[in-house]
Amino acid sequence: MKEFKIVFTGPPGAGKTTAIAALSDLPPVRTEARNTDATLGPTHITVAMDFGQVDLGRGQRARLFGAPGQARFEFMWRIVAADAAGVVILIDNTRADPLGEFVAYLDAYRDLLPQMTFVAGIVRSDVCRQPTVADYVEQLTARGLAFPVLEVDVRRRDDVQVMVDMLLTKAQSRS
Amino acid sequence: MKERLAPAPFFVASRPDSAPADHALRIVQALLVDLDGAAAILVASTDGFELAHGGRLRSDPARLAAMASSLAALGDTASRETGIGPPRCLVIESNDGRLVVRGMQLRGKPVIVVVLTSHDLLIGRVWNSLAAAEARLGE
Numbered sequence: 001m002k003e004f005k006i007v008f009t010g011p012p013g014a015g016k017t018t019a020i021a022a023l024s025d026l027p028p029v030r031t032e033a034r035n036t037d038a039t040l041g042p043t044h045i046t047v048a049m050d051f052g053q054v055d056l057g058r059g060q061r062a063r064l065f066g067a068p069g070q071a072r073f074e075f076m077w078r079i080v081a082a083d084a085a086g087v088v089i090l091i092d093n094t095r096a097d098p099l100g101e102f103v104a105y106l107d108a109y110r111d112l113l114p115q116m117t118f119v120a121g122i123v124r125s126d127v128c129r130q131p132t133v134a135d136y137v138e139q140l141t142a143r144g145l146a147f148p149v150l151e152v153d154v155r156r157r158d159d160v161q162v163m164v165d166m167l168l169t170k171a172q173s174r175s
Numbered sequence: 176m177k178e179r180l181a182p183a184p185f186f187v188a189s190r191p192d193s194a195p196a197d198h199a200l201r202i203v204q205a206l207l208v209d210l211d212g213a214a215a216i217l218v219a220s221t222d223g224f225e226l227a228h229g230g231r232l233r234s235d236p237a238r239l240a241a242m243a244s245s246l247a248a249l250g251d252t253a254s255r256e257t258g259i260g261p262p263r264c265l266v267i268e269s270n271d272g273r274l275v276v277r278g279m280q281l282r283g284k285p286v287i288v289v290v291l292t293s294h295d296l297l298i299g300r301v302w303n304s305l306a307a308a309e310a311r312l313g314e
Binding site for chain 1: 220221222223224237238240241242244245246248249251252256285
């Protein structure tokens, strides 16, 4: 069995835990705590990591790790990302400054960007049309980066699967 | 951490708008008095915010609060996954000291208490003091 590690990261409430639950073959392992920050929407937040796994067929399996969203858990981002084949950055388009959050995550993972495969999933773009996928791509281009940016519904298994497939295809072509 | 550190006579309560902060400060004060030799005590919310701390903390209390939250959650999840019931305590035993992490109820709210000590302080004493503090101040 060939195994790959995929990491889901992004701001609080972007849907990392939901994405892993949607794709995982097994009930995901969660480390949630009740949210006491009134400025955030979710009633519970991930404080360490989520974990799930999915059989990809052809003797391949992906292990899915979710990182906590809040900046105070930044120390976990590096721990969770170690040895990953790829990273999914999820951004909630209904937040006040989704492009700013996207850029903040690009900066946070700056030193991993050249060595790992990334894909960005924009969620709730049906609720809030701005910024567009082109706006996100423009941010990547301005930094000399290029990776796929997709509009996704992380509640849908197929949408999450597409992101993981893209990551693994690209990761395998690099190895 | 090898030297025996006396508690420093200062305490900081964070998020003063937060109701548990006053109670957290009382836990910190009580434990620093009870655990002569503890270098520092920190109380955090389960979602990783610092509520109060005291003593000689060499790391950023906000950062340690977030780490305590992650550690406690991982301990809780690992305990549930392995069927050994709710965790009572997590201990990080290092060369020059130890961190004891315990979840407790503080006025009906779950919090995490971190005790940073040298090896001079017996671990059993830390456990007893934490249990006594919860019984005395937790309700």
